[in-house]
Amino acid sequence: MHGADTGGQEIVPACSIAVDDLPDGLIVTDGFGRVLAVNRAAVRLTGVPVARAVGKDIDEVFPFRDHDGREWWKALDPQGGLRTRTRAPERPLHLPGGQELHVAARLVREPARGGDVARVTITLRDGGARARLERSRADLVSTVAHELRSPLTSVKGFTATLLAKWTRFTDEQKRVMLETVNNDADRVTRLITELLDVSRIESGRLEVRRQVVDVPARARRVVAGRVAAGEPEDRFRLVVGDDLPEMWLDQDKIDQILGNLVENAVRHGRGTVTIVIESVGWGVAVSVRDQGEGIEPELAPRVFRQFWRGNSRRRGGTGLGLFIVKGLVEAHGGTITVQRAPEGGAEFRFTVPTGTPDFA
Numbered sequence: 001m002h003g004a005d006t007g008g009q010e011i012v013p014a015c016s017i018a019v020d021d022l023p024d025g026l027i028v029t030d031g032f033g034r035v036l037a038v039n040r041a042a043v044r045l046t047g048v049p050v051a052r053a054v055g056k057d058i059d060e061v062f063p064f065r066d067h068d069g070r071e072w073w074k075a076l077d078p079q080g081g082l083r084t085r086t087r088a089p090e091r092p093l094h095l096p097g098g099q100e101l102h103v104a105a106r107l108v109r110e111p112a113r114g115g116d117v118a119r120v121t122i123t124l125r126d127g128g129a130r131a132r133l134e135r136s137r138a139d140l141v142s143t144v145a146h147e148l149r150s151p152l153t154s155v156k157g158f159t160a161t162l163l164a165k166w167t168r169f170t171d172e173q174k175r176v177m178l179e180t181v182n183n184d185a186d187r188v189t190r191l192i193t194e195l196l197d198v199s200r201i202e203s204g205r206l207e208v209r210r211q212v213v214d215v216p217a218r219a220r221r222v223v224a225g226r227v228a229a230g231e232p233e234d235r236f237r238l239v240v241g242d243d244l245p246e247m248w249l250d251q252d253k254i255d256q257i258l259g260n261l262v263e264n265a266v267r268h269g270r271g272t273v274t275i276v277i278e279s280v281g282w283g284v285a286v287s288v289r290d291q292g293e294g295i296e297p298e299l300a301p302r303v304f305r306q307f308w309r310g311n312s313r314r315r316g317g318t319g320l321g322l323f324i325v326k327g328l329v330e331a332h333g334g335t336i337t338v339q340r341a342p343e344g345g346a347e348f349r350f351t352v353p354t355g356t357p358d359f360a
Contacts, residue, residue, distance in 0.1 A: 025101070025124030031078055031117035033058040045101060045124050058122075064093040064103055078107055078117040092127055100127030148191065151184035194320045198306070201327030208331050213249040215284055216240045219275050222258045231266060241278035245354045253328045258286070260321045261348050265290040269345050283334070283353040289341035303338050325350075 019026060025042030029035050038053045046062060053061045064072035072093050090104035102125040109115040158177045162169070169177075200206040216238070223236045258275075265273045269290025276287040295303060304326040306319065325348075329336045334352035341347035 027053075027058070027062065027122040027124070029058050029120045029122070031119065033073060033078070033120070035061065036119070042124055045099075045126060046095060047097065063096060064101075065095075066091065066093055072103065076105060076120075078120050083109075083114045090123075090125070101125065102127050148188060151187045154184045155181050155188075194324060197324045197327070198320055201324065201331075206327060206331045208250045208253065210248040211251060213247050213251045213254055215244070215247055215249075215254065215286065216277050218251065218254050219258055219277060219286070222255065222262050223275070225259075226262060226266065235266075235271075235273060236262075237272055237274045239274065239276045241276075244277065244279050244284060247284055247352070247354060249332060249352060253331070257325050257328050257350065258288075260325045261288040261350075264288075264321060264348070265292075265346070268292060271345070274341075280351055283351055285349060285351040287347055287349040289343070289347040290345040291341070291343055292345045294340050294344060294346045295338055297340075300338050304336070322348075 019037070020040040022039055022041055025045045026037075026039040027035065027042050028037040035053045035056055035058055038048070038050050043049060048061050059071060059073045066072060066075075076088055086107050086109065088105040088107075090102050092100055093103045094100055103122060105120055105122045107117045108119040108121060110118040158181050162174065162177060166174075197206075219238055223238065226236065227233045262273060262275070265288050269292030271291025274287075274289045276285075276289070278285055304322050306323045326336050329350045329352065332352045334350055336348065336350035338346060338348050
């Protein structure tokens with residue numbers, strides 16, 4: 001939908017640009033089903049070009065059918081029914097090509113109350129994207145249920161046993177059981193924290209509280225924690241570049257990013273885990289490398305998705321860690337990538353910009 005030429009230059013109406021910028025498909029017809037306009041998203045979703053659609057009957061170019069094969073436009077019947085009717089609820093429909101779309105309609109009446117239907121605006125959403133979202137949510141529920149069941153069963157079992165037979169156990173036996181309960185409670189807490197992080201990332205509610213952060217010191221702290229947990233000290237190597245800029249970051253989230261990446265390298269990699277921190281002009285880049293099998297290039301785009309575990313499902317974890325890391329890095333205005341490390345294995349490299357307290 002373009003305007004006329006003015007002074008040799010084509011003028012594109014702002015409303016046309018806005019309609020084409022909509023993420024959802026939009027089809028506009030008159031009250032009898034003659035197509036008046038189709039936006040870019042509708043063309044993408046249906047595969048029907050604007051030139052073939054405009055001026056045609058909607059049921060000729062967009063023959064939507066429900067799962068039982070019934071014709072949607074006939075069922076909509078804009079000219080029939082109550083004169084107060086203005087909306088048709090969203091429902092899943094199919095085109096002859098087989099793709100599923102979620103379709104809703106609004107009947108525009110003139111006058112608005114009780115008038116004849118002058119136009120019908122139809123919105124289209126990708127049914128496949130909706131199905132993927134629903135599957136993702138189902139996977140999340142399934143993962144949560146699975147991950148919670150084991151520690152909670154352990155906590156319940158040990159506490160019930162201690163309450164029922166306290167006097168029968170030695171102090172050492174009691175200590176071992178209580179340590180197990182404490183560790184399983186920590187596991188549940190970590191899972192709940194991950195779920196909250198996922199929710200905040202997906203809803204855009206992740207807050208970044210900036211302060212001056214010494215990134216090398218935070219990396220040393222993470223390594224010290226791994227050593228205290230039983231990893232050999234010589235498994236880790238920290239390389240810090242010169243002239244690092246002052247960094248205004250969220251210290252807790254940087255700890256979480258570094259902790260997740262180092263844990264990932266320890267769990268899924270082999271050999272030395274190397275952390276390289278260097279200035280990149282506009283900020284700081286941090287690389288975490290291992291000497292394991294690495295990640296195949298074709299799998300790299302999947303690594304930061306929810307529930308990605310590669311071939312290491314047997315090694316535990318929810319598969320949410322790298323998804324969360326990506327969200328935390330991007331909340332700082334940074335980027336993260338994965339590639340093959342110089343000595344083999346995987347290298348996760350994130351870059352965060354130099355900021356100030358007012359930087360957001």
